[in-house]
Amino acid sequence: MSLGVxxxxxxxxxxxxxAAAALWRLRTPLERLHAVTFVNVAGGGAVLLAAxxxxxxxxxxxxxxxxxxxxxxxxxxxxxxxxxxxxIRDGERR
Amino acid sequence: xxxxxxxxxxxLLPPFALAVVASGRAxxxxxxxxxxxxxxxxxxxxxxxSFALDQPATIDLAxxxxxxxxxxxxxxxxxxxxxx
Numbered sequence: 001m002s003l004g005v006x007x008x009x010x011x012x013x014x015x016x017x018x019a020a021a022a023l024w025r026l027r028t029p030l031e032r033l034h035a036v037t038f039v040n041v042a043g044g045g046a047v048l049l050a051a052x053x054x055x056x057x058x059x060x061x062x063x064x065x066x067x068x069x070x071x072x073x074x075x076x077x078x079x080x081x082x083x084x085x086x087x088i089r090d091g092e093r094r
Numbered sequence: 095x096x097x098x099x100x101x102x103x104x105x106l107l108p109p110f111a112l113a114v115v116a117s118g119r120a121x122x123x124x125x126x127x128x129x130x131x132x133x134x135x136x137x138x139x140x141x142x143x144s145f146a147l148d149q150p151a152t153i154d155l156a157x158x159x160x161x162x163x164x165x166x167x168x169x170x171x172x173x174x175x176x177x178x
Contacts, residue, residue, distance in 0.1 A: 002095060002098070005095060005098055006098050009098055009099065009101075009102040009142075010102075012102060012106075012138065013102055013105040013106060016105075016106055016109045016110075016135060016138065017105075017108075017109055019109065019131065020108070020109035020112050020113065020131075023112070023113065023116065023127070023128065023131055024112065029123050029124055029126070029127050032124065032127045032128075032131075033127055033130075035127075035131060036127060036130045036131045036134055039131065039134050039135065039138075040134050043134070043135075043138050044134075044137075044138065047138055047141055047142065050099075050102075051141070051145065054095055054099075054145060055145075059150070060144070060145075060150045060153050063153050063154070063156075063157055064141060064153070066157060067137060067141065067153075067156055067157050067160045070157070070160040070161055071134065071137060071160050074160065074161075074163055074164045075130075075134070077164070078130060078163070078164065078167045078168070078171075079130075081167070081168060081171045082126055082127065082130065082167070082171055084171075084175070085126065085171040085172070085174050085175035086123060086126070086174075088175050089123060089174060089175060090123070
């Protein structure tokens with residue numbers, strides 16, 4: 001059980017570091033948006049899995065699932081809004 | 095088990111610090127993305143701290159932050175699109 005939690009947490013931390021490196025290295029803001037989505041999906045999922053392995057089915061894990069769901073849905077919407085704002089700001093309206 | 099969560103929370107701090115610095119000092123068109131990234135990491139960090147400190151109530155902070163990201167970032171995007 002502890003090994004599974006450690007692996008999931010390591011995956012979450014690794015995804016955060018990879019996304020931070022991508023945020024540092026990618027050139028355009030629209031490319032950098034992919035790093036945010038990556039950490040939302042991979043990091044949030046890994047943390048939810050680690051929480052489930054730690055607590056079992058508990059209210060805290062259900063809140064973790066709600067957080068992940070909110071992050072995914074709101075993140076998708078905000079990614080669209082951010083891309084739209086960046087396009088208009090850079091004068092690339094389509 | 096809480097040691098693993100504490101280690102994960104500590105390991106999440108450097109990417110979070112990078113995102114905070116980028117959201118304050120990067121070029122203006124990168125700041126909105128950096129703010130989103132910092133918010134996502136802060137949510138994960140609060141969840142990890144809730145397990146690390148064994149305080150179940152503190153996970154509500156992460157839930158509230160995840161929900162409040164929507165109006166905050168929308169407002170920032172609107173300002174960046176029109177006025178900044």
